[in-house]
Amino acid sequence: xKQITLKTEKLIHxxxxxxxxxxxxxxxxxALPEEEIRAWVLREKGNFLEAQASEILTPSPxxxxxxxxxxxxxxxxxxxxxxxENHWKNKIAExxxxxxxxxxxxxxxxxxFNSEQIMGYRNKIEYSFLIRKESGQPQTPGFGxxxxxxxxxxxxxxxxxxxxxxxxxAAAVLEWLKNAPIPMKNLKRLVVKSGLAGETLxxxxxxxxxxxxxxxxxxxxxxxxxxxxxxxxxxRGSQEGRMLWQSGTLSLTTTVLDTPLEHGPQSFFQVxxxxxxxxxxxxxxxxxxxxxxxxxxxGVGAISLPLAKYFASCILVENHGxxxxxxxxxxxxxxxxxxxxxxSSAENSTRWIESDQIxxxxxxxxxxxxxxxxxxxxxxxxxxxxxxxxxxxHARDIAKLSESYILRKLKLxxxxxxxxxxxSLAILDRK
Numbered sequence: 001x002k003q004i005t006l007k008t009e010k011l012i013h014x015x016x017x018x019x020x021x022x023x024x025x026x027x028x029x030x031a032l033p034e035e036e037i038r039a040w041v042l043r044e045k046g047n048f049l050e051a052q053a054s055e056i057l058t059p060s061p062x063x064x065x066x067x068x069x070x071x072x073x074x075x076x077x078x079x080x081x082x083x084x085e086n087h088w089k090n091k092i093a094e095x096x097x098x099x100x101x102x103x104x105x106x107x108x109x110x111x112x113f114n115s116e117q118i119m120g121y122r123n124k125i126e127y128s129f130l131i132r133k134e135s136g137q138p139q140t141p142g143f144g145x146x147x148x149x150x151x152x153x154x155x156x157x158x159x160x161x162x163x164x165x166x167x168x169x170a171a172a173v174l175e176w177l178k179n180a181p182i183p184m185k186n187l188k189r190l191v192v193k194s195g196l197a198g199e200t201l202x203x204x205x206x207x208x209x210x211x212x213x214x215x216x217x218x219x220x221x222x223x224x225x226x227x228x229x230x231x232x233x234x235x236r237g238s239q240e241g242r243m244l245w246q247s248g249t250l251s252l253t254t255t256v257l258d259t260p261l262e263h264g265p266q267s268f269f270q271v272x273x274x275x276x277x278x279x280x281x282x283x284x285x286x287x288x289x290x291x292x293x294x295x296x297x298x299g300v301g302a303i304s305l306p307l308a309k310y311f312a313s314c315i316l317v318e319n320h321g322x323x324x325x326x327x328x329x330x331x332x333x334x335x336x337x338x339x340x341x342x343x344s345s346a347e348n349s350t351r352w353i354e355s356d357q358i359x360x361x362x363x364x365x366x367x368x369x370x371x372x373x374x375x376x377x378x379x380x381x382x383x384x385x386x387x388x389x390x391x392x393x394h395a396r397d398i399a400k401l402s403e404s405y406i407l408r409k410l411k412l413x414x415x416x417x418x419x420x421x422x423x424s425l426a427i428l429d430r431k
Contacts, residue, residue, distance in 0.1 A: 097395045
């Protein structure tokens with residue numbers, strides 16, 4: 001493997017440090033701004049390199065010791081001081097919205113964060129399986145996490161980003177699997193989710209059908225349900241699986257703005273609810289009791305249902321089967337008669353857009369779909385409340401919408417401390 005020596009310049013969107021060597025840009029993991037480093041080249045393209053620092057010759061004053069040995073795989077900014085992390089997230093966002101959003105001088109509100117919960121905030125963690133075999137001993141399952149630059153698995157005991165009950169449940173399920181009838185070669189991944197009250201739900205994905213357990217043992221008081229799903233070669237591109245077996249409760253409840261919301265084993269829910277609540281509070285001032293709302297990419301209703309008393313009516317658009325079912329369950333249980341579900345993809349539900357509406361948009365990382373974006377520009381609804389988990393696609397979409405919309409507000413949230421990820425909220429009004 002090729003080794004290089006260089007000086008870094010700054011941190012960039014994605015989380016790497018930027019440097020230059022031999023006329024090529026170099027994107028380096030495990031490095032901070034203005035450090036002299038040696039690094040192994042992970043990948044080389046025509047005009048850039050990807051690398052990982054192996055030796056820090058001159059460290060940054062912002063460098064701190066990481067909490068975990070696997071930090072580069074899950075939380076690569078564990079090496080960065082808390083103050084510097086929030087500084088660089090603001091800086092990276094400013095550069096991204098200038099370059100991709102075509103905003104000459106973007107006015108971005110300073111990033112919102114919770115200094116009391118830098119670690120132990122995630123209510124969901126996904127674990128890959130690493131099957132070990134020591135000399136003279138039977139195979140035993142363990143957890144692993146994929147290392148950067150290759151598909152090798154690094155052994156994983158727990159994750160300091162996860163809530164305590166998530167780590168405890170994962171460890172208990174792993175111990176239970178040692179005596180379960182499921183062949184170890186069939187184990188694919190384990191997802192553990194928690195509600196704010198501390199209850200947990202475990203979802204075990206397997207590669208093939210096999211004998212199933214007779215029952216779920218009482219592993220922990222916090223574990224309310226265990227689901228086993230098949231994720232075979234036919235659906236390997238999907239994060240979902242076909243349910244094979246279940247025991248216990250198949251839902252969790254998380255309260256957001258005093259609104260209890262049910263969500264299930266394979267439905268999306270925000271991993272940092274306290275920060276998510278702050279974003280919802282910032283949306284309230286842009287809603288009024290006369291507004292007609294359409295909530296695209298609605299999930300289980302985590303945005304529009306807690307805000308239901310601030311508008312006149314709402315159509316929730318969601319395509320994911322389980323999420324849509326829980327959205328309907330939440331609407332019914334909360335007696336929100338002015339809200340209704342449209343079980344369809346955002347791309348196939350553009351007919352609901354009218355010029356007198358407010359749109360709530362919380363798309364996946366890919367951003368707003370082209371068909372939906374074209375319909376927005378055609379119908380020109382009054383206001384867009386656009387929450388994004390990827391500032392690059394957020395900036396791209398804002399640039400496309402700028403022909404018909406004025407950006408009123410742009411705010412950042414540190415939903416994912418110790419990682420490079422940034423959540424952002426844009427309020428856009430029709431010109």
